[in-house]
Amino acid sequence: xxxxxxxxxxxxxxxxxxxxxxxxxxxxxxxxxxxxxxxxxxxxxxxxxxxxxxxxxxxxxxxxxxxxxxxxxxxxxxxxxxxxxxxxxxxxxxxxxxxxxxxxxxxxxxxxxxxxxxxxxxxxxxxxxxxxxxxxxxxxxxxxxxxxxxxxxxxxxxxxxxxxxxxxxxxxxxxxxxxxxxxxxxxxxxxxxxxxxxxxxxxxxxxxxxxxxxxxxxxxxxxxxxxxxxxxxxxxxxxxxxxxxxxxxxxxxxxxxxxxxxxxxxxxxxxxxxxxxxxxxxxxxxxxxxxxxxxxxxxxxxxxxxxxxxxxxxxxxxxxxxxxxxxxxxxxxxxxxxxxxxxxxxxxxxxxxxxxxxxxxxxxxxxxxxxxxxxxxxxxxxxxxxxxxxxxxxxxxxxxxxxxxxxxxxxxxxxxxxxxxxxxxxxxxxxxxxxxxxxxxxxxxxxxxxxxxxxxxxxxxxxxxx
Numbered sequence: 001x002x003x004x005x006x007x008x009x010x011x012x013x014x015x016x017x018x019x020x021x022x023x024x025x026x027x028x029x030x031x032x033x034x035x036x037x038x039x040x041x042x043x044x045x046x047x048x049x050x051x052x053x054x055x056x057x058x059x060x061x062x063x064x065x066x067x068x069x070x071x072x073x074x075x076x077x078x079x080x081x082x083x084x085x086x087x088x089x090x091x092x093x094x095x096x097x098x099x100x101x102x103x104x105x106x107x108x109x110x111x112x113x114x115x116x117x118x119x120x121x122x123x124x125x126x127x128x129x130x131x132x133x134x135x136x137x138x139x140x141x142x143x144x145x146x147x148x149x150x151x152x153x154x155x156x157x158x159x160x161x162x163x164x165x166x167x168x169x170x171x172x173x174x175x176x177x178x179x180x181x182x183x184x185x186x187x188x189x190x191x192x193x194x195x196x197x198x199x200x201x202x203x204x205x206x207x208x209x210x211x212x213x214x215x216x217x218x219x220x221x222x223x224x225x226x227x228x229x230x231x232x233x234x235x236x237x238x239x240x241x242x243x244x245x246x247x248x249x250x251x252x253x254x255x256x257x258x259x260x261x262x263x264x265x266x267x268x269x270x271x272x273x274x275x276x277x278x279x280x281x282x283x284x285x286x287x288x289x290x291x292x293x294x295x296x297x298x299x300x301x302x303x304x305x306x307x308x309x310x311x312x313x314x315x316x317x318x319x320x321x322x323x324x325x326x327x328x329x330x331x332x333x334x335x336x337x338x339x340x341x342x343x344x345x346x347x348x349x350x351x352x353x354x355x356x357x358x359x360x361x362x363x364x365x366x367x368x369x370x371x372x373x374x375x376x377x378x379x380x381x382x383x384x385x386x387x388x389x390x391x392x393x394x395x396x397x398x399x400x401x402x403x404x405x406x407x408x409x410x411x412x413x414x415x416x417x418x419x420x421x422x423x424x425x426x427x428x429x430x431x432x433x434x435x436x437x438x439x440x441x442x443x444x445x446x447x448x449x450x451x452x453x454x455x456x457x458x459x460x461x462x463x464x465x466x
Contacts, residue, residue, distance in 0.1 A: 006056075006057060009057045010049075011059055013035065013039060016063070017038065019063075021063050022034070037073060041065045041066045042062075044065075045062060081093060081434070082434045082461070083450070084444075084458065086449055087396075088355050089397040090397050096298075098298065099350055102335055102338075106327055106334070110326065110327055116329070128326075129146045132145070132329065138340070139277075140262070140280055140304045142280050143305065143310070144306070145304040145305075147300045147303070147328075148300065148301045148303065148323060149324055149328070150290070150299055150300060151256070151260075151301035151302075153301050153322040154288040154289075154302065155256050156187050157318050157319060158313055159191035161316035162218060162219055162309060164191060165192055166193065166216050167217045167218060168193045168194065168196065168217075169198055169209055169217060169219070169220050170196070170222075170223065171197075171199045171223075171236060172197045172198065172200060173200070173203070173234070174236070175223075193218065202233060203235045204236055205235065205237065206237050206245060209237065209242065219252055220245065221253075221256070222239055222256070223255075239274075239283070243283025243284055247283065252286060252306070255284040257276060257279060257288065258399065258400075259293040259294045259295075260287075260302065261273050261274075261275050261295070262276055262277070262295055263275065264342075270401060272404075280304065285309055286310075288301060288303050289302050290302070291335075293400050294351065294352075295335070296335065296349035297335035297336075297349075298332060298335075300328055335349065354449060363409040366445075367389055367409075368455065372455065373413070373459055373462060376463050377466065382417075383416045384417060385414060386414040386416065388411070389410070390409070390444075391407070391408075392444065393407060394406040394449070408448045411445040412443070412444055412445075414441070414442050417466070418466070420438055420441055420442060420443050423465055427443075427462065427465045432461065434461045434465075445462075
């Protein structure tokens with residue numbers, strides 16, 4: 001056929017829509033994506049004919065291309081991935097993983113109406129925070145508590161409610177910046193509180209705080225160095241001493257813990273992370289921390305402390321803008337129920353389970369992955385890859401426990417037919433996407449963060465990529 005005949009033989013959009021495939025697509029996918037895909041494939045064929053790149057029309061091939069376009073257009077952008085990096089609280093991959101049991105409670109609440117803000121006993125309007133307040137108080141030992149949508153919001157709303165227009169005293173060594181350029185000085189300025197720095201970058205003494213106290217002092221603020229450390233010739237004021245100073249002068253003491261652990265990690269050799277319970281017992285009046293880091297829950301900012309201060313925060317108009325919804329609340333309640341039994345929490349909160357799992361369990365998982373890969377690769381003619389189990393180190397991630405390296409075991413893959421960068425890219429763009437890391441010219445699959453239920457998909461994805 002010449003060009004004009006080829007162009008004339010192209011099926012119309014209407015013809016494809018009315019075909020068996022077209023009718024099937026319209027039932028399974030959004031009509032606008034079906035139309036767009038059909039038009040795009042027809043336009044691509046038309047351009048190919050005009051460039052002499054297409055000498056024959058195959059409607060069958062066009063239908064295959066259209067289906068591929070539709071599936072690509074209709075795919076969800078937010079999708080599950082396999083985290084093979086070994087970073088447990090991976091900010092870019094959604095931080096803490098939730099268990100099936102926790103998500104079952106979210107589903108139970110979300111699929112119908114609930115008593116989110118309704119008092120069942122009295123038959124009147126209630127408060128959403130009442131559903132988790134008793135649990136948080138029981139676990140942390142605080143008088144009162146609430147949850148907002150993240151820890152940055154928790155710090156912001158506390159400063160706005162308790163210190164707007166007044167001074168907040170902070171050590172220079174604690175003016176931290178976390179992800180997203182969230183800086184303590186900036187959030188303080190936005191809240192209307194007045195920053196008063198004391199001490200030096202590496203050393204701050206109790207007398208520095210006391211000398212800075214004035215009639216305009218609203219808070220003494222301590223910020224946990226959860227994502228960095230000042231080592232060497234350094235000194236900071238312990239929270240119990242700062243709390244005693246605050247009590248002496250009648251000034252509330254606030255502690256931004258950042259990560260916020262509800263489980264004592266010292267038995268596991270982690271000495272640098274205090275528990276929320278310890279900080280409350282030491283005398284802090286207000287403590288803020290994240291829900292989706294070491295706590296292992298959904299994104300949220302937890303505020304615990306003295307009842308009078310919490311009530312002042314709750315009454316602030318900003319609370320409307322930072323409150324959590326029923327999905328987050330139901331997830332938090334299920335997570336906190338696990339913490340009523342610390343041993344249960346270690347086994348049922350995936351974040352804790354991955355961080356604290358035994359080295360030999362990780363090694364066995366790595367060996368199982370490597371064995372499966374070797375078996376499948378051996379069926380391919382020729383040499384495809386070298387596969388070994390190696391000892392390596394993992395990180396907590398999410399700005400938590402920055403100094404701690406967790407011993408782990410990983411599968412090291414040296415591809416022989418493609419580059420390691422190509423292998424990493426193919427895995428990242430696969431279905432499901434597999435996120436790994438490159439080290440010493442090998443692709444590293446860290447078994448710490450690969451769940452047993454993901455091994456089949458992981459092996460299949462690696463084989464396809466190789």
